[in-house]
Amino acid sequence: MSEPLKQSVFPGLDRPLAIVDLETTGGSVTRDRITEIGIVEVDAQGVREWTTLINPQVPIPRSIQGLTGITDAMVADAPKFEQVAKQIWQRLEGKTFVAHNVRFDYGFIRNAFADLGFPLSLETLCTVKLSRALYPEHKRHSLETIIQRFGIAVDERHRALADARATYQFLCRAASERDSEDFMAAVQIQTRRPSLPPGLDPAVIETLPEGPGVYYFYGDNDSLLYVGKSINIRKRVMSHFSGDRASGKAMAMCQQIRDIKAQATTGELSALLLESAEIKSQQPLYNRRLRRLSTLYTIQLHETDDQLLRPVIIPVSDADRQLKMYGLFPSKKKAQNALVENAQPFGLCDHVIVTNTKISGPCMGHQIKRCKGLCCGEFSRLQHNTSLLDALGKLALKAWPYDGPVALIENQHTKGGDNAYTAFLIDNWCLLGSHKGQGEPDLQVLIDKQDESAMLDRDLYRYLVKAVFESAPKVRIVVTDKLKYL
Structure with missing residues (x-):
C-alpha cells in the first residue's frame, strides 16, 4: 500500500x-466504549495507515475478547480516547468518513467527541450500502462475505486496521x-x-440533537x-433540504428559514404529543394537518321506544x-356524510x-332500491339494528380498556445513568396532564397538574391508541388505586 493513489480512482x-x-x-x-481504532487515509498524496488501542475504562466482555482478541490487559496501558482525540481529528478533518456499516463506526466516534464537548460533522459513506448498490x-454484504468473495488477504480479522x-x-x-458512472x-x-x-447559519445544524423531539423553523x-x-x-x-425530495411548496419554505430550534423529548410518544400541541397552539404557517378544532363531533346510537337504533x-x-362513539369529525356535515357513506352498502333506511x-x-x-325495506316491513328492526352496527363498525372508537385513569410512562436511559422520563395522565383517551423528571415517576405531581377540562382530541386519540394497544417502544402503563379514584 505504498504506491500513491489519486482520488480519481474513486469516481464521485x-x-x-x-x-x-x-x-x-x-x-x-x-453505553459501550471504543477499544481500538484503525484509519486508512487516502488522498492525492497517497495512502497512509494509523492505528492505536484505546483504554475504554470499563471491562471488556469475555465474548468481545474472544471475538477481537483484545483483552483488558492489552488496553490497560493504552491511551484514553481524550489523549488521542487530537490525532484522530487531524486524520478525519476534511475527509469523507468511510466504514463498513458506517452508522456504527461514525456513531461511536461522534459520540466520543461529543463527550469531550466537540461536535463532529463529516460526510459519510457506507460500504455495505455501496456493495448492495x-x-x-x-x-x-457483510465484511466477512466481501473478504471471501474478492479473496482479500486479511492477517487479523476483527482488528481495526486489518478491517x-x-x-x-x-x-x-x-x-x-x-462502470465509473455506476x-x-x-x-x-x-x-x-x-x-x-x-x-x-450552518452552525445552527450542529446544535440540533440527534435524538427524539420537536423542531421549529x-x-x-x-x-x-x-x-x-x-x-x-x-x-x-437535513432531509428538508434535499431538493430532489422536496415539493415546490417545501422548497419555498426552506428558502425562508432563518433559524432552527429544537426541544428534545424522552421518546417518540412525547414528540408526537408535543408536536400536536405546538401546531394547534401556535398555528405555524406551513402546517396544515393538525389544526385545532374548537368542537369535535361523534356519532352515537340511541334505542327508541320501538326498539330501533x-x-x-x-x-x-x-x-x-x-x-x-363512532368517529371523530370536525363538523356535523362531515359526520353525516360518513354516516351515509358507510350505511348505504348495507341497505339501511333513509x-x-x-x-x-x-x-x-x-x-x-x-x-x-337502495333501502332493504325497513320502512315497508320488508326488513325487521332487529335486522336493521344489526346492519347499522356492522355499517358503523369501522368508525368505532376503541373502548377505554381501564376502569379509570392510568399513567403512561415513557423512559429514556441517559449516559449519566439517570433514568429520564415523561409521565402522561390519561383517562378515556383524554390527556389530563404530563410531567417530566428523572428517577422513579412522581405520580402525585402528575395528579396535581391534571387538567380536568381536557377534551378528546382526534390526533391524540390516534397516538394514544397506538401507545396502549401496540406497545409503543419504551412506554409502560401504570395502573394504581392512587390514579383510579381521582
Missing part, C-alpha cells in the same frame, strides 16, 4: 477519504470492476450534500414557519361516555340514516 468522491474501523466493548453507542446479485484495510481493498476492487451514482446517492437555506422577525417531530431531529431537519350526531363534549324522521311509508332509498 471529490474529497480525501478516511476509511475507519473500530473495535468496541459492545454494540451500544451510548453495485452488487445487487448478491444477498449478503479498515479490507474495506479499502473492496473500494479499489469495486471501482475497477464497475460507481459514481452509487456514491453520490449516499454523499449528496443538502443545500442549506441561504439565510441560515423560523423565518424573518422570528415568525414560526413550521413545526415537526422526529426520533432523530438533526437527520430529519337511531344514530345521533352530537359534540364529543356532550357524548355519553358509557356508550360507544328515514333513519338521512332524515332521522318517523317511519311513515317508503323512503327515497327504497324507491331507488
Whole structure:
C-alpha cells in the first residue's frame, strides 16, 4: 500500500477519504466504549495507515475478547480516547468518513467527541450500502462475505486496521470492476450534500440533537414557519433540504428559514404529543394537518321506544361516555356524510340514516332500491339494528380498556445513568396532564397538574391508541388505586 493513489480512482468522491474501523466493548453507542481504532487515509498524496488501542475504562466482555482478541490487559496501558482525540481529528478533518456499516463506526466516534464537548460533522459513506448498490446479485454484504468473495488477504480479522484495510481493498476492487458512472451514482446517492437555506447559519445544524423531539423553523422577525417531530431531529431537519425530495411548496419554505430550534423529548410518544400541541397552539404557517378544532363531533346510537337504533350526531363534549362513539369529525356535515357513506352498502333506511324522521311509508332509498325495506316491513328492526352496527363498525372508537385513569410512562436511559422520563395522565383517551423528571415517576405531581377540562382530541386519540394497544417502544402503563379514584 505504498504506491500513491489519486482520488480519481474513486469516481464521485471529490474529497480525501478516511476509511475507519473500530473495535468496541459492545454494540451500544451510548453505553459501550471504543477499544481500538484503525484509519486508512487516502488522498492525492497517497495512502497512509494509523492505528492505536484505546483504554475504554470499563471491562471488556469475555465474548468481545474472544471475538477481537483484545483483552483488558492489552488496553490497560493504552491511551484514553481524550489523549488521542487530537490525532484522530487531524486524520478525519476534511475527509469523507468511510466504514463498513458506517452508522456504527461514525456513531461511536461522534459520540466520543461529543463527550469531550466537540461536535463532529463529516460526510459519510457506507460500504455495505455501496456493495448492495453495485452488487445487487448478491444477498449478503457483510465484511466477512466481501473478504471471501474478492479473496482479500486479511492477517487479523476483527482488528481495526486489518478491517479498515479490507474495506479499502473492496473500494479499489469495486471501482475497477464497475462502470465509473455506476460507481459514481452509487456514491453520490449516499454523499449528496443538502443545500442549506441561504439565510441560515450552518452552525445552527450542529446544535440540533440527534435524538427524539420537536423542531421549529423560523423565518424573518422570528415568525414560526413550521413545526415537526422526529426520533432523530438533526437527520430529519437535513432531509428538508434535499431538493430532489422536496415539493415546490417545501422548497419555498426552506428558502425562508432563518433559524432552527429544537426541544428534545424522552421518546417518540412525547414528540408526537408535543408536536400536536405546538401546531394547534401556535398555528405555524406551513402546517396544515393538525389544526385545532374548537368542537369535535361523534356519532352515537340511541334505542327508541320501538326498539330501533337511531344514530345521533352530537359534540364529543356532550357524548355519553358509557356508550360507544363512532368517529371523530370536525363538523356535523362531515359526520353525516360518513354516516351515509358507510350505511348505504348495507341497505339501511333513509328515514333513519338521512332524515332521522318517523317511519311513515317508503323512503327515497327504497324507491331507488337502495333501502332493504325497513320502512315497508320488508326488513325487521332487529335486522336493521344489526346492519347499522356492522355499517358503523369501522368508525368505532376503541373502548377505554381501564376502569379509570392510568399513567403512561415513557423512559429514556441517559449516559449519566439517570433514568429520564415523561409521565402522561390519561383517562378515556383524554390527556389530563404530563410531567417530566428523572428517577422513579412522581405520580402525585402528575395528579396535581391534571387538567380536568381536557377534551378528546382526534390526533391524540390516534397516538394514544397506538401507545396502549401496540406497545409503543419504551412506554409502560401504570395502573394504581392512587390514579383510579381521582
